[in-house]
Amino acid sequence: MANVVNILFVDISVLMFISLAHTQNNLVFQPSYIIVNGPRATSLLLGNTSDISLNLRTVSPSNTTGNIASPSCVSEATQWVLTKEQVGKTAIQVQLRLDKSLRLCGENETDTDCCPNPLCVLETLQVSACVGGTPQASLLIQAKIHALLVSANTGFGNKTVIPNQVYQPLGSCPCDLTLRACDVRCCCDKDCSIEDLKLFASHCLPGPFGGQVSPAPDYQCSVQSSENSPDWFPFLCVNSPPENNPYLGLFYQGNTITSKPGPSFQMPVLSAPQPVNIYIQGSPILTTNDQYFTIPQKVLGQCVNNAPVAFLKNFKVECVTLLRSCPTGSPLLTRPTDLRTRVKNGQGGDVVVDVTDEVAIDSSQFISSTDAFSDEGLVCENVTLALDYKVYWKGNGITSITLTRTVGTITLNSSVALTTRYSAVFLNGDVMGEPNSGNPGYQEGRPVIAGIVDTLDNNTGSVQRTSVNLWKPVSDGLCSTAEMKPVLFGENSTSGCLLPVSQQNLTQCNLLRETVASLQAALITATLVAKSGNPDPLTMTDWVNIGFVTQNSTAMEDSKSSCQGVPSHQHIHVWSLITGMVEGIPQREIQALQVSYSLSPWTLECGGGDVSPCVDPMVTQLFPITSSVTFTDIPINTGPPKTRFQINFTEYDCDKNDVCWPELAFPITKYYKGEPYSQSLAKGLILAFFFIAASILGTPWRQIRQVWK
Incomplete structure (x- = not known):
């Protein structure tokens, strides 16, 4: 059986080490006789291979003598392709390749590039090496090649991919593993011809995998033996062909489910940005070649x-x-x-x-x-x-x-x-275009929006946006190099910078106070603050005036090396209130913003062994200028104020008295949470009905009726 279906591809390459003196004048094929069962044959031509021509023809034994005809330098048309390759100075590799498909022709197939019979090629070939029209050596090849029962290009491309049965039902022949080719021992394969099935008809794969019905049911007459069959079995067993079996097999035959890609833990491949039709806030701007601007x-x-x-x-x-x-x-x-x-x-x-x-x-x-x-x-x-x-x-x-x-x-x-x-x-x-800080209430971490009334446009009275700032020291921390950062809603912060001051500066205290005040005033140039995070610049009701509080300095005289009442600290106090809820998110609005200044004395310190600031009027000391912000939430009043009766008369207050008359009918009030209010009310009414009925039908009413009669 194996000899019938086995395909052998033979590449014969014989390397002979022959002395150079012997091969210079003689030509010889090594080997000179080849029997092939596949579509390729290879041999070596050794000797003086210069000016050599190769000729191929088909030969047959003589009917009288049985010998092969002598070599000839005349080529004939065959179904083989002859190629040669120089592999050395005195060697040529000669190769023959069958220029024909070994696929077995199907029924009523008109394609000529196939094998009409299982024995596809049976012929003898002769290769002659000629010099100037005279044969010098010959090679005989006897080819006996059978047709292939599988596809000619064996590999992954011709294998039938068995899908996942959950997503796609499996076919009726599970052993059909090769596409458009007969699978050995698969008797249900539709690609197998009658001649193919005769080769392995008695060796079919058993069970559902081989396409056979299995197992046989118990009621089949062929299943029960005479040893274990009951007495009634010969009269009630069934003779039925194996195909007429209710056994459905072990494969899923339900509806097809569309498969969905699962999650991947691999790093995603970054692709080029996808072009967008329109721009929205925050989307990247693209160039015409779909790259980021x-x-x-x-x-x-x-x-x-x-x-x-x-x-x-x-x-x-x-x-x-x-x-x-x-x-x-x-x-x-x-x-x-x-x-x-x-x-x-x-x-x-x-x-x-x-x-x-x-x-x-x-x-x-x-x-x-x-x-x-x-x-x-x-x-x-x-x-x-x-x-x-x-x-x-x-x-x-x-x-x-x-x-x-x-x-x-x-x-x-x-x-x-x-x-x-x-x-x-x-x-x-x-x-x-300015970004908003909320919609409508402020969001934490967004800048507080301030504004200045545009005096150049008196007709509309619009508000020009600006910001409320704090100090942002960089590098050396000096106020001359410090930057400003906006106040963020809901975030308390304190920052500052350093101002170099010399003894000469302290002799001009008014100028020093004005200088520090101008530095602090540069942080807040606005006069209005927005109530909400998306104010309208044309609606004045969306804005609140900023209050400025200046503390008066006490009447203290300035000395030679000190100045009193320097506005060294600026404090911003923001009051906010929750005005509503949007999708469960509280909306906060600014109710007031106040800016105050703290005054402090500045005096040169000459202790610690460093007396140069007090001696040299040009030597400076660093004094801090600070700024801070504090946010305060105004508590929400959850109910109306109490009346004078509720405040003065507390005998009905259950929280302040041992006896609580309002709780006499507690089970039927809305404060009782043991069961639904409707059920407790119904039960209370039923109890009241029975109480009234008992009172009417009791002894007092009976005596009244007797007197009445």
Whole structure:
């Protein structure tokens, strides 16, 4: 059985080590006679292989002598392809390949590229090596090849994929594993011809896997034997073919369920951003080639050169770069052609960034190293110092983008700390789009919105937005380099900066107090604060006046080295109130905001061995200037105030008396929670009915009726 279905592909390669003197003048095939059972045959031609031609023909034994005809240099057309390859100076590899499919032809098939019979090829081939038309050596090949019962290209591509039975029902022939080919011993395979089935008809795979019905039912006459069969069995058993069996097999045959991809714990592959039809607040702005429109920004405190720009998100950042040589790439060295990016406008079109250049005459404001002011050194021209974008928008689209690029010349002596500025502002017409801090109530962590009445537009009386700020010290902590940070709703905070003061400054206390007051006043330039997180700039009822309280200093005289009543601390007190609930979230509004100042004396300290501030009028000491904010929630009044009767007369108050008359009928009141109120009321009424009935039918009423009669 195995000899019938086994397919053998033989590649015969014989390497012979023959002396060079022997092979220089003689030609010989090694081996010179080959018997093949597959579609390939290989041999080596050894000797002087220069000017050699190979010829292939089909030969047959003589009917009289039985010998093969002598070699010939005339080629014939065969179903084999002859190729040769030089493998050395005195060796040629000769290979024959069958140019025909070994697939067995089906019934009524007209394709000629198949085998009509199981014995597909039976012939003898002769390869002659000729020099100048004279044969020098010959190779005989006897080919006896049977047709393949499986597909010619064996591999994963021709295997039938058995699907998951939960999602797709399995076929009626589970052993049919090869597509469009006969599977050995699979008697239910529709690809097997009658001749194929005759080869393994008596060796079919048993059970459901082989397509046979199993097991046989107990009522079959062939199942019960004479040893264990009951007495009545010969009269009641059934003779039925095996196919007529109620056994349905072990495979799921239900409806098909559409499979859904499960969760994956692998790292997702980042793809290119998908284009959007319109822009919404926070969505990234895209270029025409579906890439992010980027501007240098700060991410987690670090400057990132290629950070995406979000729609309607304003920002202004400063990045510090230590330069030791002239910049050679973006963003410190840019060209207008590179900045004229084509951006999608969100309405199906695009806009081009309009670039305008400005030259900074004085570059010192961008440089924090004194080495750069030297006249000698490396000169770097056209260094980008600032990029300021203005994005004009309307609805869900962008109408235009303008860029102001500030460039300047920097002289490098050794190294320079260069501070560059990058900003993007979204303008609706000429009005800057400001983000809200809630809808409508304030959200914790969002900036408190302040405002100033626009005096230039007296007709509308609109409010221009601004912010309430605290100190944000950086680097050395001095007030001259300190920045401002907005007050965030619901977050109490305290911050400050340091002001250097000398003995000479303390001799001019009025000027010192005015200087500190101006520094503190710069934190809050607004006069109004918004009640809610989304105020209307044209509705004055959405705004509350900011109260300023200045504490009068006590009448104390200023001395030589001290000043009294310096407004060194600024305190912001915010009162908020919960005005309602939206989807279970409390909505908080600002009811009042008050700014107060604490006055303190400033005196030089010359203790600890350091007396220079008190001796040298130019030596300075650092004095703190602080600012803080406190948020207070106004408690909600949950009920109306008590009346005078409720306050004065407490004999009916169950919480203050041992005897509580209102609880006499407690089971039928709404305060009783032991059972539903309707049930307790019904039971109470029933008890009252029985009490009245007993009273009417009792002794007093009976005596009254007797007297009446």
